[in-house]
Amino acid sequence: MNAPVSPADALRGSLAALLDGLPPRQAAQAVDRLIAKYRGATPTDAPILRDRADVAAYAAYRMPATFAAVRAALEAFAQAVPQWSPAGHTDVGGGTGAATWAVTATWPGEREVTVLDWAEPALAIGREIAAANPALADARWRRARIGSALTLDPVDLVTVSYVLNELTAADRTALLDTVADAAQSVVIVEPGTPDGYARVIEARDRLVAAGFRVAAPCPHSAACPIVPGTDWCHFAARVSRSSLHRQIKGGSLAYEDEKFSYVAATRLPVATAPSRVVRKPQIRKGQVLLDLCETEPGLRRTTVTKRHGDLYKAARDADWGDAWPPAGDRAS
Known part of the structure; x- marks a missing residue:
C-alpha cells in the first residue's frame, strides 16, 4: 500500500x-x-x-x-x-x-x-x-x-x-x-x-x-x-x-x-511561547547564542553552553523562529 x-x-x-x-x-x-x-x-x-x-x-x-x-x-x-x-x-x-x-x-x-x-x-x-x-x-x-x-x-x-x-x-x-x-x-x-x-x-x-x-x-x-x-x-x-x-x-x-x-x-485563549528565537542561532565552540523576544516584553541575547546539558543540545537544534525553550525544557 x-x-x-x-x-x-x-x-x-x-x-x-x-x-x-x-x-x-x-x-x-x-x-x-x-x-x-x-x-x-x-x-x-x-x-x-x-x-x-x-x-x-x-x-x-x-x-x-x-x-x-x-x-x-x-x-x-x-x-x-x-x-x-x-x-x-x-x-x-x-x-x-x-x-x-x-x-x-x-x-x-x-x-x-x-x-x-x-x-x-x-x-x-x-x-x-x-x-x-x-x-x-x-x-x-x-x-x-x-x-x-x-x-x-x-x-x-x-x-x-x-x-x-x-x-x-x-x-x-x-x-x-x-x-x-x-x-x-x-x-x-x-x-x-x-x-x-x-x-x-x-x-x-x-x-x-x-x-x-x-x-x-x-x-x-x-x-x-x-x-x-x-x-x-x-x-x-x-x-x-x-x-x-x-x-x-x-x-x-x-x-x-x-x-x-x-x-x-x-480571540481564543493562547499558550504563548515564553520567548522566541528572532535571529538565526549562532553556533560557536561549546556555546550557542540565541537572540530572543521575551514575554516581559523585551529583546535579549542568551548564551547556552555545554554545562546546560540537554538544553545545550536543544539550542544546537534550535531554528530561527522557534519557541524557546522547547516545551520539555521549560522547567529548567
Whole structure:
C-alpha cells in the first residue's frame, strides 16, 4: 500500500504538471515581468496576473515559497492553540491558493474553504491545482475585489498572505477591520523586508486594538520592543528550488530561504511561547547564542553552553523562529 502523499509533495507535483507545454523561456520572462510589477507600486484597479501563462509561471515560481512561509506561521500558531482546529478557512487575496495548502498541511482533514481573489485566471488555476489535494475538493474559488468594498462571512480562520503591499493605506485599514469583524483567528504574512514588517506591525496593532491576542511570533500582545527604523522582525523558511527557480535565479544550491514577517492573532485563549528565537542561532565552540523576544516584553541575547546539558543540545537544534525553550525544557 502506498504511503499518503504530503500536501507539499502533491503541490510540487501539480506545479510541475502545470508547466507542461509552456516554453521555459516564456515562463522565465513572465516571472521576471511579474516580479518587477509586484515589487513596484501596484494599482488596485488592475489585476497583475492577466492570463493562464502568467499564472502558471508565477504559481510554479512563487507557490512553494508562499506555502513554506505560511506553513511556518501556521505551525507557530498551532503550537499556541494546541487543542484547536479551524472548521472553516477563508483565504483573502489567495490567488492560486498556496495558503489553503498550508492550512491542510497544518490541520489535516476537510473544512469549509473559500479563496477570494480578483484575478479570475489565478482562481481557475488554483482550482485546477487543488484537484490533487482531497482536503480542497469542495473549496470555493470566488472573484472579489480585495479592499474597502470586501465583505466576509464569519469564519474560524482568515489568512492574508503577500497581499497588503498591493493595497492603498485606506484599503489596508478597511480590509483589516473587515477581517477582524469576521474572523476568530487571523494569520497575516508579508515579505521579510522592513516594509513588509511595517505592514505586519500595522496589522498587528489594529488586531490587538480590536480585541485579539497575539499568538505568534510575539510571546506577548504589548508593543513590539524593536525601535522603529533600527531593525525589523522576520524569519526564514527553506524552500526546495524547482528547475524554474534555478533557470531564473541561477546558482547551484537546491534550496533557498524565503524571508517573511507575520502575525497570528486570535480571540481564543493562547499558550504563548515564553520567548522566541528572532535571529538565526549562532553556533560557536561549546556555546550557542540565541537572540530572543521575551514575554516581559523585551529583546535579549542568551548564551547556552555545554554545562546546560540537554538544553545545550536543544539550542544546537534550535531554528530561527522557534519557541524557546522547547516545551520539555521549560522547567529548567
